[in-house]
Each structure stands twice: as structure tokens, then as C-alpha cells.
Amino acid sequence: MTDLNIKRIVIISKIQTIWRMKMKNKKVLWLISVLFVLSVTACSGLPINGNDDGDLHASGRVSALQVDIAPEVGGIVQEIKVEEGDSVKAGDILFRVDNTLLQAQYNQAVTMVNVAKVAVESANAQLAAVELQLEMTLQGVRQQKQITVGSAWQESQPDDFNMPVWYFTDNENLAAVDQEVQAAEEALRIELSNLEAVLEDYKNSDLIEVEERLAKAQAAYKISEITLEQAKNADENEELEDIAQDLFDEASSELDATQSSYDRILTTAAAKDVLEARSRFAVAQRRYENALNNLSQLQTGVQSLQFKAAEAAVTMAETGVAQAEANLLQAQTALKVFEIQLDKFVVKAPIDGVVLSRNLEGGEMIVPGSVTIVIGQLEEVRLTVYIPEDKYGQIQLGQSVTITVDSFPDEIFHGQVIRIADEAEFTPRNVQTVEGRLATVYAVDILAPNSNLKLKPGMPADIVINIP
Structure with a gap:
């Protein structure tokens, strides 16, 4: 939302408040007159919902798909691989948690698998030996x-046979x-x-x-x-x-x-x-x-x-082979469990994106489920704006949108409407007056490509929805 629009809303809100005071002194009436003149002057700069060219103007904030990284295991942070602002690919290592105890258990499980394999070989050798004996x-x-x-x-048979x-x-x-x-x-x-x-x-x-x-x-x-x-x-x-x-x-x-x-x-x-x-x-x-x-x-x-x-x-030897193979399978299953658990001590990026925040340091003790890193997908960003009910029929899915932000005043970004709310709602949500809350609007979601990653989550943006 532009500074001019913000000034308009503030002035109108003050006028409404003063009218409700019901004060009869001349100073108040004089102040109302002054404020009214100022409001008219301010409002003459730019229409709130539309321009003479028919396009719809609105304001919103940039948002992006964000993934909270919360490890399944707790422990001491052993190594951190990323900083805030780093770009990561899905599968990249973000940080490691100390796994000394589990690694020892894993090594023991590897030994048990090797022992079980030897037992299977011995049982098969025993089977081969008894088969030869048979x-x-x-x-x-x-x-x-x-x-x-x-x-x-030629054997003789009893006469009764x-x-x-x-x-x-x-x-x-x-x-x-x-x-x-x-x-x-x-x-x-x-x-x-x-x-x-x-x-x-x-x-x-x-x-x-x-x-x-x-x-x-x-x-x-x-x-x-x-x-x-x-x-x-x-x-x-x-x-x-x-x-x-x-x-x-x-x-x-x-x-x-x-x-x-x-x-x-x-x-x-x-x-x-x-x-x-x-x-x-x-x-x-x-x-x-x-x-x-x-x-x-x-x-x-x-x-x-x-x-x-x-x-x-x-x-009996065949039974021994079957038992040895069952023991091997059990040992391999136990080893697989340790492998899965060990993998959880290495936290990896689930998606391509940018590290938006990092809430951990090396040597820190973390608990399972705590959000440690936030990754955002910034190659496409979203904005949500609200349009009045009388403009609802002018918005269609796929309509082109131009976007400007204060951080890059000389650049224009482009997007398109991807969702139009089916139900009206009251907005702005932080309006405190009864009159303001009575206005119903419709939420419109806009998707904008952001290949150069200039648009960041939280940036205020001005949007113009192009009306054919």
C-alpha cells in the first residue's frame, strides 16, 4: 500500500472519530473543516481501487513457500553447513547432530551381520557334507x-499263502x-x-x-x-x-x-x-x-x-541353514534400523531454495521437533490482495499483474492471478472501527516469477491488476 493511500485512510478515520464525539464547540467544528479540506486534497491524488484507465490497484506483501526444518532427533549440533541467504538444493546437508553412541551401536550391528553371514556359510557347508553322506x-x-x-x-512261502x-x-x-x-x-x-x-x-x-x-x-x-x-x-x-x-x-x-x-x-x-x-x-x-x-x-x-x-x-542340516538365514535376516534388519536412525542425524534440505533463517549454532543442544532452519522457495513468490465487492466481476484467473516494490523502484515485476476467493471477508483485518469492518472484500492470490530472487518474503508491494 502506498504512503498516499495510508495517509488517506488515517485522515478519514480521524474525521469519523471526531464526528462521533458530538462536541458542539466551534474549535471542533473548525478542526473538522480543516481535516475535511486536507482529506479532499489528499484523496485527489490517486483513486483507492481504480484508475482512470480502469485497472485495479492494490497493495500486499510478498510471501513464499517456506519449509521449517525440524530434526527428528535431538543432541549436540556437531557441524553446520549453511548460513542465512545460502542457496541449497534438495538433498544438500544443512547440519549434523552428534551420533557417537548410535554409531557404536551401528558398528556392533555390522559385526552381528558378519557373524550371521559366517553362520550361514557354515550351515550351508554342513548341509553339503550331510547331503554327500546321504x-x-x-x-x-x-x-x-x-x-x-x-x-x-525264489523265497519259500508258507503253504497257507x-x-x-x-x-x-x-x-x-x-x-x-x-x-x-x-x-x-x-x-x-x-x-x-x-x-x-x-x-x-x-x-x-x-x-x-x-x-x-x-x-x-x-x-x-x-x-x-x-x-x-x-x-x-x-x-x-x-x-x-x-x-x-x-x-x-x-x-x-x-x-x-x-x-x-x-x-x-x-x-x-x-x-x-x-x-x-x-x-x-x-x-x-x-x-x-x-x-x-x-x-x-x-x-x-x-x-x-x-x-x-x-x-x-x-x-536337520536344512533346518540349520534356515535358522542361520533367519538370524542373518534379523541382523540385517537391525542394521537397517540403525542406518535409518543414523541418517536422521544428518539433516538435509528437503527442497531447492534459500535459507531464510537459521536458529542454531555449533555445540548447541537441540531437541526433536524444534525449528532450526527455514528454507524458502523464492523462484516463485505469492501475493494476496483484497478487492472490493463491486470489482469482483472484473477479476479473472490468469489475468496479468504488474508489481512494484520500494526496494527496486525502477523495476516492474509481472505475475498473474491464480486464485480468487469464493467467499467475501472483512478487511483490512486490523481495522478497529465498526464502519471499516463492515466493508466486504475478496482475497485474490497472485503468482509472480522471481528467477533473479529480488523479491523477498515480507516486502510490501503495489499491484496493478490489468483489466482488459
Whole structure:
């Protein structure tokens, strides 16, 4: 707004104030007359909203897109790269915050990544080794299989079997025998439980005591017999043989006596129950052992325990590789987090622009979120002016505008209307009188190129909107 317009507004405001005082003395009336003459004289210089040529005149202030730089981290400012007025490009370093502690943690994370990489390499090497062992085992069991495969079809079958020996596949035979092993194991468990129950029932009877004595006597007899045979075969064995013979005779006598006692008890009901329980257990045990033997005979080739053990080793090694790779990924993720955090200690310009203000110094402690630097984009600036309601229809988007500023009185800058407010408002906003606040205007935004960066935020400017 020009000085002439400002003087007009001040004079008119004073006139309005004096009229409201309602004073009736002549001095006041004389002052009103003088002020009125002055106002008319001042107003005769330039119209407020328009000129004889029809263009609209207005005043405003230059503004620009400004970005407040507020770091995400706090700490001591270690280095500052810019001064107020410096031009910067997006990505340029503005300042650094001390990151000593975080850098140490980052270095530790790098070490953990390297350790994890070594673990992955070791796990892969272990996997390769067990895979080779699996291949070697496969070759071995195939060779063993070849020994029996030629005569497999000539094996004799029980007469009750109506199907040929080759009828069922190896896997079917193996599954059937495996089920038999499980059934035999369950039967053995039942018979063992039954035997233990019978022995518990007769634990206080003479039968149990005699059985224990008989078992010991038989063991002593076998050992003494072996000892006597060894003494007879020894050199100069007369003394050895005599002592061994005495030991054997003693064991034989004890066995005879115990056996006689056992024979006498066999006629009792307890003996019959115990004998039956022991017989059933013995048969169940032999059935289970035979089933296991049959299973072992069928477990040849890839069904052999050796091959399955080698396969299990490969599976375990694969699990080890997966775990090592997961640990590596976790370490790399942790390292990435530290990299992101470290990057926040180096504050960079987010846009191209000019440093408008800098509110920090080296060695200063800053807190997260505090505005430290303001960057403005000055290659294009904006101005907002207000036009009265009766001029609203004369303004259109894209209309050309000429701009002058006091700092460069001999230069004319150009712009264009980029926005016209849809709603009216009261302005100037700092008008204190009721009359002034009753005037409604519309805000108009103007965009002006500023490649030479002469227009600065906050500069007052006079604008002429060219009306066709």
C-alpha cells in the first residue's frame, strides 16, 4: 500500500472519530473543516481501487513457500553447513547432530551381520557334507539290496499263502510288519503287566522265594561250571582245579536242593498261575523280537535305518541353514534400523531454495521437533490482495499483474492471478472501527516469477491488476 493511500485512510478515520464525539464547540467544528479540506486534497491524488484507465490497484506483501526444518532427533549440533541467504538444493546437508553412541551401536550391528553371514556359510557347508553322506549311504544300501533282490522271488512261502511272493510291494510289506511290531509291543506290555500283577499277588508265598533262590542257584551253577572248565585248561592246574571243583560242587548242591523245593511247590495253585503268566510273557516277548527281526530284514535299500538316519541328518542340516538365514535376516534388519536412525542425524534440505533463517549454532543442544532452519522457495513468490465487492466481476484467473516494490523502484515485476476467493471477508483485518469492518472484500492470490530472487518474503508491494 502506498504512503498516499495510508495517509488517506488515517485522515478519514480521524474525521469519523471526531464526528462521533458530538462536541458542539466551534474549535471542533473548525478542526473538522480543516481535516475535511486536507482529506479532499489528499484523496485527489490517486483513486483507492481504480484508475482512470480502469485497472485495479492494490497493495500486499510478498510471501513464499517456506519449509521449517525440524530434526527428528535431538543432541549436540556437531557441524553446520549453511548460513542465512545460502542457496541449497534438495538433498544438500544443512547440519549434523552428534551420533557417537548410535554409531557404536551401528558398528556392533555390522559385526552381528558378519557373524550371521559366517553362520550361514557354515550351515550351508554342513548341509553339503550331510547331503554327500546321504548319497554315499544310498549307494551302500543299494549295493546291499542287490545281494538279496535276485533271490527274492525264489523265497519259500508258507503253504497257507495263496499269493505269489512278489504280490505286495516292499512298502506294503514294510507297513504290514511295522503294524505287527506295534501290535506285538502292545501285547508284550499287557503280558508284562499281568505277570507283575500275579507276582504281586503271591509275593508272600513260598513260591516267590523259591523262584528267587532257583534263579540265583542256576546263575551260580553256570558261572562255577565255566570257572571249573577254565581251571582244568590252565597250566599247573591241580590247585586251581581242586578249588574250582569245590565251588562247582557247592553250586550244584544248592541247585539240586532249590530245584527239589521248586518241584514240590509246582503242584500248588500259585505255581500254576505264575507258570502261566510267565509262559504268556515269554511268548509275547519272543513274538515282539521276531517282529523286530522281520522288520530289520525288510529295511533294506532306501528303507534301511542307515539311509533314514542320513536323511534325518540332511533334514536337520536344512533346518540349520534356515535358522542361520533367519538370524542373518534379523541382523540385517537391525542394521537397517540403525542406518535409518543414523541418517536422521544428518539433516538435509528437503527442497531447492534459500535459507531464510537459521536458529542454531555449533555445540548447541537441540531437541526433536524444534525449528532450526527455514528454507524458502523464492523462484516463485505469492501475493494476496483484497478487492472490493463491486470489482469482483472484473477479476479473472490468469489475468496479468504488474508489481512494484520500494526496494527496486525502477523495476516492474509481472505475475498473474491464480486464485480468487469464493467467499467475501472483512478487511483490512486490523481495522478497529465498526464502519471499516463492515466493508466486504475478496482475497485474490497472485503468482509472480522471481528467477533473479529480488523479491523477498515480507516486502510490501503495489499491484496493478490489468483489466482488459
